[in-house]
Amino acid sequence: MDFIGVPVSEDTTNTKNKVKKTMKRQKPFQEPVDNGSVEESESAGSSFPPTFSLSTIKNKQRRHLMFMKLKQEKRKQKLELRKKRKKERDALGDKAPPKDVPKTIENQRVYDETTVDPEDxxxxxxxxxxxxxxxxxxxxxxxxxxxxxxxxxxxxxxxxxxxxxxxxxxxxxxxxxxxxxxxxxxxxxxxxxxxxxxxxxxxxxxxxxxxxxxxxxxxxxxxxxxxxxxxxxxxxxxxxxxxxxxxxxxxxxxxxxxxxxxxxxxxxxxxxxxxxxxxxxxxxxxxxxxxxxxxxxxxxxxxxxxxxxxxxxxxxxxxxxxxxxxxxxxxxxxHKVRIKTYLGLTGLRTVEFKAE
Amino acid sequence: MAVKSQLCSVWVGSETGILKGVSLSKKQAFNFCEMSCLTRDQEVCTMAWGDPHETEVLIGCLNGRVKTFSTEKGIFTESRECGDLSQGRFTGLAVMDSSLITCVESGLLKVWNEGSSNTAEINVGTGVCRMRQNPSQRHHVATGGKENPLKLWDLQRPDKSIFTAKNVANDWLDLRVPVWVRDIAFIQDSNKIVTCTGHHQVRVYDPSSPQRRPVLETQYGEYPLTTLSLPADQASVVVGNTHGQLAILDLRKGLVRGCIKGLAGGVRGLQCHPSLPVLASCGLDRFLRVHSLKDRTLQHKVHFPSMLCGSDTAGEVEEVKAEEEEDEDEVWDSMEMVKEHQGKRATCEEPSEASGNRVKRKRKVAKQ
Structure with missing residues (x-):
């Protein structure tokens, strides 16, 4: 058993070594790629056809990395935009245009014609x-x-x-x-x-x-x-x-x-x-x-x-x-199940939204 | 008032006793009533046209009064006592050469002759749910109700009914099938009568044949059918039930031709346009809806803002006036393609020339 066991262990060490070697060999190739990933992604973005999406990247780690980068960039852009807007606002002072009203479910609702007028x-x-x-x-x-x-x-x-x-x-x-x-x-x-x-x-x-x-x-x-x-x-x-x-x-x-x-x-x-x-x-x-x-x-x-x-x-x-x-x-x-959400049955306050 | 009432194409009565006129082309609704003297006992039970030119609307109130509303003047011109609360609600109103026919729940059918105080009375049996007049032979009326089978009466010979329906055969358990006629309509040009029952059956009777049982029986849904109406094309009938389901049934085989969607509450009134494929429906959900019978789409929806309020809309019976709907159709057509517009007009004006003429006249009046 031992006799048999030894070559097996040797084999495994061999394979491990091989793997390590290959890893080592690969690393120097990969590292520059990782460092220059931003440039690469930009260049890739320009060279790829416009339908390119991150999901086409087959390597999971890489895909994840790219995705995080993309997200960070987006966040940065958003922050900058917000800062810029705030600056403009401060600069204009009182003359600044009114802020946009955010879209909510409540204010997207279609007015219900059955709403009771208290003076009726x-x-x-x-x-x-x-x-x-x-x-x-x-x-x-x-x-x-x-x-x-x-x-x-x-x-x-x-x-x-x-x-x-x-x-x-x-x-x-x-x-x-x-x-x-x-x-x-x-x-x-x-x-x-x-x-x-x-x-x-x-x-x-x-x-x-x-x-x-x-x-x-x-x-x-x-x-x-x-x-x-x-x-x-x-x-x-x-x-x-x-x-x-x-x-x-x-x-x-x-x-x-x-x-x-x-x-x-x-x-x-x-x-x-x-x-x-x-x-x-x-x-x-x-x-x-x-x-x-x-x-x-x-x-x-x-x-x-x-x-x-x-x-x-x-x-x-x-x-x-x-x-x-x-x-x-x-x-x-x-209560009847509605086929179209905006079809308009009278609810207590109907849940109807503007069709966009 | 007068101008307003001439605009209106659909008339709706309400549970609060308010008569409402709706102008579909202008998308407006008017109340024809004094808000100060409203009481619950003025609830509209039934409505009918007072004359063949459709210038008068008769309204049967809960308190036993029949009011006459002139659509040209826009006011109530007459009000007479035709019963009282103890006899039950009105189940039908009709006009036969200047005399008025009324029928109440307790089964007392009366003919009030113009001018003279003497009235002819027929007892048609208790529990009457509906009395209808044959539009082609105006001295024929049909009655029916709960445990009161369909009966056809000739008012010139009031002692005996000309036709009494026989209950259908016992069911598979050999039990008697209960009778509950909820609404009746005369099929024009064929002498047949179609009824709908509280046990969701639709039946066609043929008084001219010796058979007293229905010649066709079909069922729709599982809730009581409240009302029916016959569209302009003869082979079908529109029925509505207490859950707000409307369906067009084919009278040749009794199959459902299509359902009309969108109603939220029980149907109280249904009326088809005499010449156009248009259906007006109203009921407990406080909406008046106008559907096209061709493609069964919703064309208009009027929620009487005040009416709801006022009226619980519950006890609503309504009548569609032929004319103005046409008028309003013209408006819609002109919005669409011009070619189609011309084609449509040609087709729809021919069958209803009389009403078309009246529209024109009315418009002139309105302009003046």
Whole structure:
């Protein structure tokens, strides 16, 4: 074995030597190339056809090197340009032209024609006489029934319990396999103004049906990114019994108005400011983000907030006229998959971008 | 007011009780109502043309009043009491040589003769969803509703219906198929009637044949069909459902010829132009849309800014006026190629000469 082993080791040393030798031999050839790579790249850039791209270089290390160089150069150019511009700006002083407005998703959005003008008489009349007008005229007090799909598990149960601490006057009931159409008349006779059903999939809440009673409308939401209280970092103490304040952001279109009113009518009229709790529904690109906070005024300018949880995201799937009736109900708005992004269906605030 | 109303080519009623006129060529919408005296019980249930020249619009309100709007003067000229809330909403309005036909949900069909107070009454059965008049024989009306099969009435002999549809055969489980007629239309020149149901069926009946069951039955989608309209070419029908799906169905075999996209909410009103391949639709999404039936593309979209607001747009029924759409088509044509423009005009003006003439007259008035 040893006998055999020796020649093998010799062989390997030989090959190693060979490799080394070849490396040594190659190095002197390569080094000048490396040193003059900038010149070479420039010369290469001029000599190569205009379609030359770095990805055609087959040596990985070299390709990487070249790429880094290219990047550095670009960065340098950018910096110089910026410096130059700043100098010009300083030189011009007050006469300098206004800065360019950066392109953002928000300002690239096409104006939605359904955006509500607050002074519109017709909207005012419509909203003054719709199903929520009883709440907004302070004739009714909200009373919410929260239930789930049949046999809720794990997170869904806890989510319902925590929702009930956020919404005052909310009652959580076990579904007991009852049909929604049979629950609704009973709710109406017991003066409930909302029926909220949390649906789940594989123990995770994924849908919410929010039905305003006694005569609609019914909204169906997709629920995602649910974070319960226990999973939250830097969470405050559990919320108190005080009525929270409600903040509704960006519910600006006609559809947004109806949804916003729907959320507003979930909470009692007069918030208890002593509780310093606030529930936020923030609409951004048709997703509604819910957060629940406690705030404190540290001085006249600074406010501290502390999240109390839970937090979740909603997306409207459909808005139906009347109470829950998925088969024969008439839909005011149904989410449909758009083929062209700028085709323009009315969203809460539509996500449409200018076609470039 | 008068000038405004003469511009309008499409009339839309709203849930708030506002009558809206839309000028497609000018892309403007006007409200014809006093904003101060709006109430929810003025919700427009149904609309109809008051005379064959299309200068009057009849509006059936929720509170049982029928209002007459003159499109030439731009004001409401008349309002009469034709029922009350207890009898349900209006399901159909029609005019037959100066007498008015009304039908309410509870099934009371009345003929109000001009001048005299005596009315003829027919009980057509409960749960009526729609009453329609045969445009060629104006004393024929058809009714139908929930558990109320299609019936054809001759108003000159009101004691018995001339045709009562028979329910289709039991299904494969030998269960009775529920009846729910949602909308009716008369196919011109063939004496046939097409209906759509709340159970997403489209049926064609032939009252002239001894067969009382539908001669053609087809299904579209899985949601209740709310309304239908017959395009100018006879062999098809456009239906709409509660999810805002619109489809053109072929009446020869009952196959879908094409779908019309873009609606976000349930359809309440559909109307095809009597001569041009143009379709106007409106519904709960608070938009009036005008599609071309040829290539099914969207031609106009009007979002009544105020109307939405005002009206929830929900209870909307609308009527397309033949004339001005043409007028507006001219505008569009002139924007495109000149050659095509001439060709198109020649073809479209011939079949609807009368309306074309009226356009010209109206334009003159507007200029004055």
């Amino acid at each position: 008489e017709e909207v005012a009349f419509d909203e003054g006489t719709d199903e929520f007008s009883a709440y907004f005229n302070k004739l009714t007090n909200p009373k919410v029934l929260i239930t789930t799909s049949d046999r809720p598990r794990g997170r869904t149960v806890r989510f319902c319990e925590q929702l009930a601490t956020v919404i005052p006057n909310a009652h959580v009931y076990y579904r007991r396999g009852l049909a929604l159409k049979r629950i609704i008349p009973q709710c109406v006779s017991r003066n409930f103004t909302y029926l909220m059903v949390i649906n789940e999939d594989r123990k995770v809440p994924n849908g919410m049906v929010l039905c305003h009673l006694p005569d609609g409308p019914t909204a169906h939401f997709k629920v995602s990114s649910v974070r319960l209280r226990k999973e939250m970092k830097r969470r405050g103490k559990d919320p108190t019994e005080h009525h929270p304040e409600v903040i509704l952001n960006n519910f600006s279109t006609r559809l947004g108005h109806s949804i916003g009113r729907m959320f507003a009518a979930l909470f009692p009229h007069d918030p208890h400011f002593v509780g310093r709790q606030v529930a936020t529904f923030h609409n951004q690109r048709d997703f509604i983000f819910f957060r629940f906070h406690r705030y404190i005024f540290k001085n006249e300018k600074r406010v501290g907030i502390q999240e109390l949880g839970p937090r979740f995201t909603l997306k409207l799937r459909s808005l139906q006229k009347g109470t829950f009736d998925s088969k024969f109900g008439e839909y005011e708005w149904v």
